[in-house]
Amino acid sequence: MNRPISAFLIGLLLFPFAAHAQVVVSEIMYDVKGADPGREWIEVFNAGGSKVDISSWKLFEGDTNHKIVTQSDGILKSGAYAIIADNVVKFLADYPAFAGQIFSSSFILNNTGETIMVRDAQLADRDSVAYTSAMGAAGNGDSLQRSSVTSGVFIAASSTPGAGALISAPPVIEAAPVKKQAAKTQPAKTELKKSSADIP
Numbered sequence: 001m002n003r004p005i006s007a008f009l010i011g012l013l014l015f016p017f018a019a020h021a022q023v024v025v026s027e028i029m030y031d032v033k034g035a036d037p038g039r040e041w042i043e044v045f046n047a048g049g050s051k052v053d054i055s056s057w058k059l060f061e062g063d064t065n066h067k068i069v070t071q072s073d074g075i076l077k078s079g080a081y082a083i084i085a086d087n088v089v090k091f092l093a094d095y096p097a098f099a100g101q102i103f104s105s106s107f108i109l110n111n112t113g114e115t116i117m118v119r120d121a122q123l124a125d126r127d128s129v130a131y132t133s134a135m136g137a138a139g140n141g142d143s144l145q146r147s148s149v150t151s152g153v154f155i156a157a158s159s160t161p162g163a164g165a166l167i168s169a170p171p172v173i174e175a176a177p178v179k180k181q182a183a184k185t186q187p188a189k190t191e192l193k194k195s196s197a198d199i200p
Helices: 003-014 088-094
Strands: 023-029 041-046 058-061 064-067 081-085 101-104 113-119 125-132 142-146 154-158
Touching: 023 113, 023 125, 081 088, 088 101
Parallel strands: 081 101
Antiparallel strands: 023 041, 023 142, 041 081, 058 064, 058 113, 113 125, 142 154
16 A cells, blocks of 8 residues: 555544544533523534635524524634624624634524534534533523534533634645656767777
């Protein structure tokens, strides 16, 4: 087996999510302290090794595929976080120092729990998360935060929109084509024959 193929297979074993871009739900603010309307949000994280255009993706919640509306472009870079807010204006009022990537949608998260999904343009589920109020973050200002990309375990902690400790796959780097070097040709050796006149 040649080296490039064996290195690729080893990469798949060590980083199974590196084969394609994997966007996961990383944080959920489902029950805001005080009045909820317009202040709920979900954070997503690109754990894959390449950028993803999520401008045509959907957030599935409450038996509905909610459209994700971009504020600039829909590109989510590898290792980047983004917020999907029910109301961007209210979100920025709650987090005035936020300077990360933000999308808007229209949803109402259930305060007792439900299942939410991130779906791609073909409506294939890229991530699915089920939460309940028993997990914590029920109206006290905390959020549910994913502990790792692969485990899918969520813990209640102080909200950190646009930040976290999740680790993405190594960036996908295309190998540069190898230039073949032309074979070096040795100059032909010429032998000088001595004429009879040159013989002493």
